Amino acid sequence: MGSTALGGGAPARVGLAPKVGSSSVRVRASVASSPQKQHSPNTSGVKSGEEVRIAVLGASGYTGAEIVRLLANHPQFRIKVMTADRKAGEQFGSVFPHLITQDLPNLVAVKDADFSNVDAVFCCLPHGTTQEIIKGLPQELKIVDLSADFRLRDIDEYAEWYGHSHRAPELQQEAVYGLTEVLRDEIRNARLVANPGCYPTSVQLPLVPLIKAKLIKVSNIIIDAKSGVSGAGRGAKEANLYTEIAEGIHAYGIKGHRHVPEIEQGLSEAAESKVTISFTPNLICMKRGMQSTMFVEMAPGVTANDLYQHLKSTYEGEEFVKLLNGSSIPHTRHVVGSNYCFMNVFEDRIPGRAIIISVIDNLVKGASGLL
Amino acid sequence: MGSTALGGGAPARVGLAPKVGSSSVRVRASVASSPQKQHSPNTSGVKSGEEVRIAVLGASGYTGAEIVRLLANHPQFRIKVMTADRKAGEQFGSVFPHLITQDLPNLVAVKDADFSNVDAVFCCLPHGTTQEIIKGLPQELKIVDLSADFRLRDIDEYAEWYGHSHRAPELQQEAVYGLTEVLRDEIRNARLVANPGCYPTSVQLPLVPLIKAKLIKVSNIIIDAKSGVSGAGRGAKEANLYTEIAEGIHAYGIKGHRHVPEIEQGLSEAAESKVTISFTPNLICMKRGMQSTMFVEMAPGVTANDLYQHLKSTYEGEEFVKLLNGSSIPHTRHVVGSNYCFMNVFEDRIPGRAIIISVIDNLVKGASGLL
Amino acid sequence: MGSTALGGGAPARVGLAPKVGSSSVRVRASVASSPQKQHSPNTSGVKSGEEVRIAVLGASGYTGAEIVRLLANHPQFRIKVMTADRKAGEQFGSVFPHLITQDLPNLVAVKDADFSNVDAVFCCLPHGTTQEIIKGLPQELKIVDLSADFRLRDIDEYAEWYGHSHRAPELQQEAVYGLTEVLRDEIRNARLVANPGCYPTSVQLPLVPLIKAKLIKVSNIIIDAKSGVSGAGRGAKEANLYTEIAEGIHAYGIKGHRHVPEIEQGLSEAAESKVTISFTPNLICMKRGMQSTMFVEMAPGVTANDLYQHLKSTYEGEEFVKLLNGSSIPHTRHVVGSNYCFMNVFEDRIPGRAIIISVIDNLVKGASGLL
Amino acid sequence: MGSTALGGGAPARVGLAPKVGSSSVRVRASVASSPQKQHSPNTSGVKSGEEVRIAVLGASGYTGAEIVRLLANHPQFRIKVMTADRKAGEQFGSVFPHLITQDLPNLVAVKDADFSNVDAVFCCLPHGTTQEIIKGLPQELKIVDLSADFRLRDIDEYAEWYGHSHRAPELQQEAVYGLTEVLRDEIRNARLVANPGCYPTSVQLPLVPLIKAKLIKVSNIIIDAKSGVSGAGRGAKEANLYTEIAEGIHAYGIKGHRHVPEIEQGLSEAAESKVTISFTPNLICMKRGMQSTMFVEMAPGVTANDLYQHLKSTYEGEEFVKLLNGSSIPHTRHVVGSNYCFMNVFEDRIPGRAIIISVIDNLVKGASGLL
Incomplete structure (x- = not known):
């Protein structure tokens, strides 16, 4: 993971996103998956005893809860502010009883949040709203935004897909796309990190290196992806009721x-x-859980094994991206609760084609896990 | 099943509840459970060729959908009117795509429903509303109400539990409680049948005969019951989202x-x-599915086998109540989709006590199955 | 569905497979989906009052249980013999308690089965075994085989995929592949019907007509399919335990x-x-449930709408294949428990490509539902 | 948690059970629940830098996997030996792929295990076998047994319930029952700890203090308990297949x-x-998950609030037993993945009675979590 403290003069307070990930995730041993080591030697950028003070905006949603789960037990972080407009005044444990034993501040409305004792902000608000809120935050704060608001570099494209013009185009310019394994250096110096979406994470981790190395053609990339229901958020919708979802599958969008x-x-x-x-x-x-199955055409003369070897060497030093051995197939169950992306490459029956499968936890590696 | 057509001068149009049940349910072979015979000899009250014309009020909820599933393929029923205020104008198949292949009328608002070609009404509306609507229905209609509105004979008790005074006390007087196996004769002559709730069905079927026969004490009846989520209806509530419900259990109320x-x-x-x-x-x-576990103290000298034998003989002639043999334990899976109640009686370790377990499908025997 | 009784002198006893389907499935109103009409006018090949006498071989597996569910309530069929070698002597209701209320013969070993009062056989045995058993059955029996043993016309291919040479190659010659919508006439005159597999059913129903009409290219057909666990049978395998399967997805094979x-x-x-x-x-x-997503390249000039219209007209008269309207997406939940295949066609983002999604119940349309 | 290092001369190697629990569990932040603090001040019995060397016997089952999940990331433990007779020679990651990223020894047969570099053993073997194996272990090892073999103090009772006479009665004498909150002092000095079963843990934590304080009668304690399927182990049984278990409930035993x-x-x-x-x-x-609902009769004059207050004060200083506030109802989802027991007390409608509900994760607090 190289130097995960992202440089600068005050490392403990700088380059939060990666640091958060490298440490907080490493201490977590989830139900389903555990990282290899508890204490990363790479967090040395954080001076011993220093503590990063965190605000979580939109803490009553599923990604907010994951941020809290990951940070609340971490020795180098302290959650000072948690906002949730509709649940202002409530205890976090009443909103997420599985975290009731944590010692956390009560929820407040965003407008009442006091950022004077905060070093960094995790923003888990809906798109659109996010732009306004982040625009209003003190300049000295490091920000990791988990919404879609700053992911698209082209604000016209943003307007097309989200149905309104971007409200903070200057911040969009500044934002760094937080796909750690691909853009670690840029993230290190960023003030505003736009955390990637879950599907994009599961797709880009395998495909970006293969495309860069020109091992696959880009003309017919076909992706069939499957997501757990938490990806739809905690909003009360008929379509996401247990009775409507259990024991079935359907495509959407x-x-x-x-x-x-x-x-x-x-x-x-x-x-x-x-x-x-x-x-x-x-x-x-x-x-929870996400599987992306990618059907690709290889460049002439390239084999599935070439794809495998290239990904293997690309991610050799990365803790959280794991190429499985032999013909092992990634299961979503193997990574749920963890920050890992497991992947593997398979020959297709059709000559010249390959099948790549990656799995992540949509709420961790696909959202709150960062690295 | 005795005479399920409930008497009167125009039997085909009379005593709907049991008739509906006896025929419609018998033709159904669900995924999970199938009735013994397809054509009941007991539906002779319905003259061959006669057709009962049905209105389903509140057809966009789960119990409405079950009524439709049971009646739409039945040779003696025809659904003429279906209401759903918030989905008026829509096709039923767009609300419940699993029934899209049925030939059904479009949904209308209750206020626009035409009852002139209808013989009987199934009312699947929320409590409170139900009273007003049923009060306004033409007198000649037979009505089966699946809400809680006419179940409690004591309107003061209704007011206490439902938080408002009863709006149709005269109808309450007239209503017959539709627990078919217990009150078949009364139901036969009823104009308004108050269909029992799901928990009450699963509990009363075993306990009423035992109490009547004074085989169990009534002082310490302890019931631990478990229900599937469809019992909570199709309303969009955070608490009933897949993500909140899957892989867990909790008590409530x-x-x-x-x-x-x-x-x-x-x-x-x-x-x-x-x-x-x-x-x-x-x-x-x-x-779907419901299990009620009843912990009872027996009268002096009575054994668990006495309870079993009494229930066995009570329900000997009943198609839809089945005492399991030996130590077979009822599973909810065995009755889901069907109109059956499976039950059995077990000795308790504590001398003088017995454990009774009954299972039903909360949406069929516990709601729309009738009979 | 035209004449589903498959011709011959004694129609009631002939051409079982489609007839079974047309009637038995039509009377079924499953939890999830119900056919349009209860009594098909098309079963006229069966003379009123005639009864087809059935043996079910391998009745203790999931497909056997579905056969029984579909036939046990059907007025034109009577199950006379049920075999299950390892459970010989047991009551069927103890093996599948959800069918305990049916009046059925006890299970016997295949070797003890008496076929003298049987007209037709449904064979639900494992591959390999099936060939031997069917070879030994009386010649006058109609046979529907639900295993994979007679599906592959090329016995060398069989040997390659199943690891042993075919043991009844002469029967393989005789067998008709039972994809009813495609081969109805052949099935009508068959003595031995090889019922298609579940994936093949869900894939061929949409793709065969499109390929025949040369609307799609055959060079790059990419299929991502998803199946419920019952497709793996009732064998006790660690990999299929609830604890290993719940809340996840993985590719296999x-x-x-x-x-x-x-x-x-x-x-x-x-x-x-x-x-x-x-x-x-x-x-x-x-x-239960199966979804096949097919990514296809269209022939030059062809549009997704052309594919849709061709499928629509191909299946116009078919009860059990339904093209959904507009952009409606097929959900597995909509067909579970039924004999329906729902499908739809979607434009792809990549010009010249289309996405076709079909859903079935792997145990009904994909196995025991026939017709 | 008082002093969790259980005394003796070499504290780091002594009193394993509680220490394991106090530290390992505390660092874990599960998907569902996280402990309050990462580093317990109470682990001071472990000298800094000292490392407890562990053998896990029977590591291929679910409780074994949990032990590994909890210890593999713990700074004070190192897993040196893992046995699994039927999977000897395999990598642990191939048996439990969610732990593939851990650095662990390969599986060996018990008979080949080398205990010379081991301080403590977690035994996750089936009952019966366990007695023989533990009898043969070197005397200097600390042992935590997760089977049922040493839980019953009366070996005649053991013989009655387990169907064979006890094979290590002298060890039975020595074993200490590992219900930490109740018997912490005894555990501290034990060489062999018999870890409680899951149901017994969930029931005794609330009832033992209430009975000791004579707040409830012991004559009619009625318990309705519900368990997740992992409690049945990883053995391949038809009854535990996904298809047999999903979407249902049944009583057993x-x-x-x-x-x-x-x-x-x-x-x-x-x-x-x-x-x-x-x-x-x-x-x-x-x-995973377990709920025990206990219906109790209170001593004369005692109220449900008295029960609550007594439990509240009993568990005031305990990290892992939490009395919920007000009328909050414990959900299994709130504790899954964690070592917590959440509980609450409710008034019953029947005067003089109370209802107590406790929830745990059957694999953690109910098995591998210890302390």
């Missing part, structure tokens, strides 16, 4: 899921040309 | 579930004295 | 699922040239 | 679950008289 422009942005940059993908997301009856 | 007065009413009548029960319902991660 | 040669056989016949597909099946945490 | 004598032993000791309970366990469609 076939022609225009909002993660499509984000994925195409990443792949196009890697290809240095416009890439258009086929992307079919499915909702399945599980709380 | 411990001190005052609204089915308690209904159960106590039935048991008290059987006992001819006021019965107070201990009732703890639980919500579990399944769409 | 990526390079060589045994349904691949069956699918390629059907598509190759339609194309009149060898077709090689990309096929990735996934196991998901649901009991 | 009504008259004689093997946890009954263990519970009665604990309650009888607290009461100083023989207690006989009514105990009905249920299996529900979830991987």
Whole structure:
């Protein structure tokens, strides 16, 4: 993970996103998956005893709860402020009883939040709202935004997919896309990190290196992805009731899921040309977890094993991206609760094609896990 | 099943509830359970070729959908009117796509429903509303109400548990409680049938005969019941999201579930004295199904086998109540989709006590299945 | 559905498979989906009052249980013999308690089965075994085989995929592939019907007509399919335990699922040239249901709407294949418990490509539902 | 948690059970629940830098996997030996892929295990076998046994419930029952700790203090308990297949679950008289989690609030037992993945009675979590 403290004069308070990840995630041993080491030697950027003071905006949603789960037991972080407008005044433990034993501040409305004792902010608010709120935050704060608001570099594209013009275009310019394994250096110096979406994370981690190395063609990338229901958030919708979801699968947003422009942005940059993908997301009856199955055509003479070897060497030093051995197939169950992305490459029956499968926890590696 | 057509001059149009049940349910072979015979000889009250014309009020909820599922393929029924105020104008198949292949009328608002070609009404509306609507229906219609509005004979008790005074007390007087196996004769001549709740059905079927026969004491009846989530209806509530429900169990309404007065009413009548029960319902991660576990103290000298034999002979001629053999344990899976109640009696380790377990599908035997 | 009784002198006893389907399935109103009409006018091949006497071999598995569920309430069928070697002597209701209320013969070993009062046999045995058993059955019996044993016309291909040479090659010659909507006439006159596999059914129903009409290219057909766990049968395997399966998804058999040669056989016949597909099946945490997502390249000038219209008109008269309207997306929940295949066609983001989604119940339309 | 290092001369190697618990569990932030503090001040018995070397016997089962999950990231433990007879030679990550990123020894057969570099053993073997194996272990090892073999103090009772006479009665004498909150001092000095069963843990934590304080009668304690499927282990049984378990509930072992004598032993000791309970366990469609609902009669004059206050003060200083506030109801989801027991007390409708609900994760607090 190289030097995860992202440089600068006051490392403990700088480059938060990666640091948060490297430490907080490493101490976590989830139900389903545990990281290899508890204490990373790489967190040395944080001076012993220093404590990063955190505000979590929009803490009553699922990504907010994950941020809290990851930080609340971390020795180097302290959550000072938590906001949730509709639940202002409530205890966090009444909103998420599984975290009732944590010692946390009560929820307040964003407008009442006191940032004077805060070093960094995790923003888990809905898109649109996010732009306004972040615009109003004190300049000295480091910000990790988990919404979609600063992910698309092209604000016209933002307007097209989100139905309104961008309200903070100057911040959009400043924001760094937080795909750590790909953009670690840029993230290190960023003030505002736009955390990638879940589908984009699961797709870009395998495809970006392969496209950069010109091992696969970009003309017919077909992706069939499956997500757990938490990806839809905690809003009360009939379609997401247990009775409507259990024991079934269905595709959705076939022609225009909002993660499509984000994925195409990443792949196009890697290809240095416009890439258009086929992307079919499915909702399945599980709380967490995401599987992306990518059907790709290889460049002439390239084999599935070449793809495998390239990904293997690309992610050799990365804790949280793991190429499985042999013909092992990634299961979502293997990574749920963890910050890992497991992936593998398979020969297709059709000559010249390969199948790549990646799995993540949509709420951790796909949202709050950062690295 | 005795004469299920409930008498009167125009039998085909009379005594709907049991008839509906006896025929419609018998033709159904669900995923999970199938009735013994397809054509009941007992539906002879319906003259061959006669067709009962049905209106379903509140057809966009889960119990409405079950009524439709049961009647739409039945040779003696035709659904003429379906209402759903918030979905007026829509096709039923767009609200419940699993029934899209049925030939059904479009949804209309209740106020626009035309009852001139209707013989009988199934009312699947929320409590409170139901009273007003039923008061306004033409007198000649037979009505089966699936709400809680006419179940409690004591309107003061209704007011206490439902928080407002009863708006149709005269109808309350007229209504017959539709627990078919117990009150078949009364139902036969009723114009307005108050269909029992799901928990009350699963509890009264075993306990009423035992109490009447004075085989169990009424002083310490303890019930631990478990329900699938469809019992909570199709309303969009955060608490019933897949993400909140899957893979877990929790009790609710411990001190005052609204089915308690209904159960106590039935048991008290059987006992001819006021019965107070201990009732703890639980919500579990399944769409359908209900298990009630009843812990009872037997009368002096009575054995668990006595309870079993009494229930066995009580329900000998009943198609839809089945005492399991030997030590077979009822599973909710065995009855889901069907109109059956499976039950069995077990000795307790504590001398003098017995454990009775009954299972039903909360949406069929516990709601729309009738008979 | 035209004349589903498959011709011959004694129609009631002939051409069982489609007839079974047309009637038995129509009377079924499942939890999830109900057919349009209860009594098909098309079963006229069966003389009123005539009864087809059935033996079910291998009745203790999931497909056997579905056969029983579908036939036990059907007025024209009577189950006379049920075999299950390891459970010989047991009551069927103790093996499948949800069918305990049916009046059925006890289970016997295959070797003890008496076929003298039987007209037709449903064979639900494992592959390999099936060939031996069917070879030994009386010649006058109609047979529907639900195993994979007679699906592959090329016995060398059988040997390659199943690891042993075919033990009844002469029967393989005689067998008719039972994809009713495609081969109804052949099935009508068959003595031995090889019922298609679940994946092949869900894939061939949409793709065969499109390939025949040359609307899609056959060079790059990519299929991502998802199945419920019942497809793996009732064998006790660690990998299929609830604890291993719940709340997750994983691909399996990526390079060589045994349904691949069956699918390629059907598509190759339609194309009149060898077709090689990309096929990735996934196991998901649901009991029943199957979704196949097919990513296809269209012939030059063809649009997604052309595909839709062709499928629409192809299946116009078919009860059990339903093209959904507009942009409605098929959900597995909509067909579980029923014999329906719902499908729809979607434009892809990549010009010239389309996405086709079909859903079935793997145990009904994909196995025991026939017709 | 008082002093969790359990005394003796070499504290780091002594009193393993509580120490393991206090530290390892505290660092874990599970998907569902996180402990309050990461570093317990109470682990001071472990000298800094000292490392406890662990062997896990029977590591291929679910409790074994949990032990590994909890210890593998703990700074004070190192897993040196892992056994699994049927998977000897395999990598642990191939048996439990969610732990593939851990640095662990390969699996060996018990007979090949080298205990020379081991300080303590966690034994996760089946009952019966366990006795033989533990008898053969070097005397200097600390042992925590997670089987049922040493829980029943009366070896005749063991023989009665387990069907064979005890094979290590002298060890039975020595074993200390590992219900930490109740027997912390005894555990501190033990060489062999018999870890309590899951049901007994969930029942004794609330009932033992109430019985000791004579706040409840012991004559009619009725318990309805519900468990996730992992409690049944990883053995391949038809009854535990996903298809058999999903979407349902059923009782089992009504008259004689093997946890009954263990519970009665604990309650009888607290009461100083023989207690006989009514105990009905249920299996529900979830991987993990356990809820015990206890229906009790209070001593004359005692109120539900008295029970609450007594439990509240009893567990005031305990990290892992939490009395919920007000009328908050414990959900299994709130504790899954954690070492917590959440509980609450409710008034019953029947005067003089109370209802107590406790929830744990059957694999953590109910098995591998210890302390």
